[in-house]
Amino acid sequence: MKNSITYLYLFVITLNFSCAQDTENKANTAKDIPFSEELFIDGLQIPWGMAFLPDGSMLITEKSGTLIHFKDGKKTLVDNVPEVYVRGQGGLMDIFLHPDYENNGWLYMTYASKEGSEKGGHTALMRAKLKNNALYDNELLYKAGPNTTKGQHFGSRIAFDDEGYLYFSIGERGARDVNPQDITKDGGKIYRLNDNGSIPGDNPFVDAENAKTAIYSYGHRNPQGLIKHPVTGAIWEHEHGPRGGDEINIIKKGANYGWPVITYGINYSGTPITDKTEMEGMEQPNHYWVPSIAPSGMAFVTSDKYKNWKGSLLVGSLVFQYLERLTLEGTKVIHREKLLENKGRVRDVRQGPDGLIYVAVEGKGIYRLNPKQ
Amino acid sequence: MKHVRTITLLLLFGLGNLYAQETALKASMERGSEIYNDFCVACHMPTGEGIPFVFPPLANSDYLMQQRTASIKGVKFGQEGELVVNGETYNNTMASMGLEDGEIADVMNYILNSWGNSSNEMVTVEEVEAVTKD
Numbered sequence: 275m276k277n278s279i280t281y282l283y284l285f286v287i288t289l290n291f292s293c294a295q296d297t298e299n300k301a302n303t304a305k306d307i308p309f310s311e312e313l314f315i316d317g318l319q320i321p322w323g324m325a326f327l328p329d330g331s332m333l334i335t336e337k338s339g340t341l342i343h344f345k346d347g348k349k350t351l352v353d354n355v356p357e358v359y360v361r362g363q364g365g366l367m368d369i370f371l372h373p374d375y376e377n378n379g380w381l382y383m384t385y386a387s388k389e390g391s392e393k394g395g396h397t398a399l400m401r402a403k404l405k406n407n408a409l410y411d412n413e414l415l416y417k418a419g420p421n422t423t424k425g426q427h428f429g430s431r432i433a434f435d436d437e438g439y440l441y442f443s444i445g446e447r448g449a450r451d452v453n454p455q456d457i458t459k460d461g462g463k464i465y466r467l468n469d470n471g472s473i474p475g476d477n478p479f480v481d482a483e484n485a486k487t488a489i490y491s492y493g494h495r496n497p498q499g500l501i502k503h504p505v506t507g508a509i510w511e512h513e514h515g516p517r518g519g520d521e522i523n524i525i526k527k528g529a530n531y532g533w534p535v536i537t538y539g540i541n542y543s544g545t546p547i548t549d550k551t552e553m554e555g556m557e558q559p560n561h562y563w564v565p566s567i568a569p570s571g572m573a574f575v576t577s578d579k580y581k582n583w584k585g586s587l588l589v590g591s592l593v594f595q596y597l598e599r600l601t602l603e604g605t606k607v608i609h610r611e612k613l614l615e616n617k618g619r620v621r622d623v624r625q626g627p628d629g630l631i632y633v634a635v636e637g638k639g640i641y642r643l644n645p646k647q
Numbered sequence: 648m649k650h651v652r653t654i655t656l657l658l659l660f661g662l663g664n665l666y667a668q669e670t671a672l673k674a675s676m677e678r679g680s681e682i683y684n685d686f687c688v689a690c691h692m693p694t695g696e697g698i699p700f701v702f703p704p705l706a707n708s709d710y711l712m713q714q715r716t717a718s719i720k721g722v723k724f725g726q727e728g729e730l731v732v733n734g735e736t737y738n739n740t741m742a743s744m745g746l747e748d749g750e751i752a753d754v755m756n757y758i759l760n761s762w763g764n765s766s767n768e769m770v771t772v773e774e775v776e777a778v779t780k781d
Contacts, residue, residue, distance in 0.1 A: 319727070319740065337742060338742070359745075360743070361744065361746075362685065362744050364745075365742075425686045426685060426686075542684075542688050542689065542692070542693050543693040544693070593698065593701070594701075595701060618739070619739070636739075636740045637727060637740035
């Protein structure tokens with residue numbers, strides 16, 4: 275017993291030491307702040323996702339299950355939103371417009387759903403169109419199973435790549451030793467579908483026995499960030515690790531991202547999960563955060579609105595309650611900076627069609643970052 | 648003689664009752680610990696210490712021990728706005744976790760009797776049922 279405590283102690287020391295070596299792994303307080311923030315939409319509880327419509331209005335999902343249409347300074351609730359299983363971290367989650375929304379009108383949403391025979395719920399993906407503040411032509415495109423009453427790790431962000439494929443994430447639903455490493459089970463995966471929900475013929479596991487053929491990559495814990503890189507077109511993801519070990523990954527077809535076999539994190543209780551941070555056949559993260567920031571939402575800055583920001587990656591921190599800006603050199607994180615400190619839990623961040631950054635903060639609403647001249 | 652028998656019986660009954668309560672509490676706390684480690688641990692931490700200035704502690708929390716009904720209400724319907732715990736003001740949002748009344752009773756019993764906390768009275772499903780939003 276005494277020995278194991280010593281080992282644990284040494285393990286923690288080593289962990290601390292290896293982080294201390296990692297100069298990139300420290301968030302600095304921002305010096306030159308090129309914006310002043312404005313609470314653009316107030317009175318929201320947990321704004322989980324947001325989308326910008328061509329007419330300049332916005333759609334915002336509230337985790338509690340309501341979809342809000344914000345137009346001309348007014349909030350209207352959208353009708354005919356699917357029934358949502360509100361439990362733990364689950365509820366109404368992401369919203370994303372089809373790249374050709376202006377012509378086809380499809381919007382996509384992820385939510386926790388009770389659909390199915392077992393008690394509990396699991397993540398679902400649907401699409402619908404919007405008219406007169408109501409959804410219509412609702413289609414359920416994917417429903418993970420089996421349901422569980424666990425409250426954790428639903429995912430779930432949506433992204434499209436340049437070829438028009440739809441990607442979305444589902445977390446491992448609190449069953450880390452069951453789901454993430456098993457491609458015949460849902461959860462702990464990034465999925466890829468055609469925009470109508472059918473499964474692309476060249477998905478990596480279409481020929482694997484009993485596999486969930488929508489799976490594109492696996493070995494994930496709880497991804498709540500997913501976005502197409504504006505230059506390379508690659509799909510970038512971030513996910514919540516356990517205590518320590520939140521990750522940014524660049525998603526590769528059929529790849530295994532290692533959870534829970536390899537991780538830079540430890541259990542919430544402080545005990546180790548594994549002593550392995552790498553293994554052959556498993557991907558290393560592009561970046562990892564120790565300590566965990568609890569990342570949610572992800573945006574690349576492509577506009578010139580903010581001085582020296584172009585090409586940066588923005589990520590919300592739930593636990594430390596700030597917006598993080600990561601400066602990249604190629605794909606490597608070379609600097610981290612804290613913005614919007616002490617406003618609240620940052621749930622989502624997007625760049626609007628106007629090139630401005632919009633930040634969803636729990637208990638507050640949507641902040642807009644107005645550039646300083 | 649008759650008195651002695653009555654007293655003994657009463658004493659046995661009392662002890663039995665106490666024992667039954669103790670086992671019921673233990674079982675409830677055990678279920679509550681599972682709920683806690685699923686729904687609460689990420690913010691309130693494994694030993695209930697919370698995160699300074701962000702998420703209030705549950706261990707040795709004056710709010711939890713003195714505001715029992717308000718605490719149940721917070722777990723049941725969610726909690727928003729300012730909250731003073733051990734002299735520190737917290738201003739955050741806790742969404743309703745969507746727990747069933749029985750699960751709320753269990754997790755309340757767990758947090759009221761862990762990490763140095765101790766409560767004389769067990770939380771029952773009926774008590775949670777009786778807590779309303781307004």
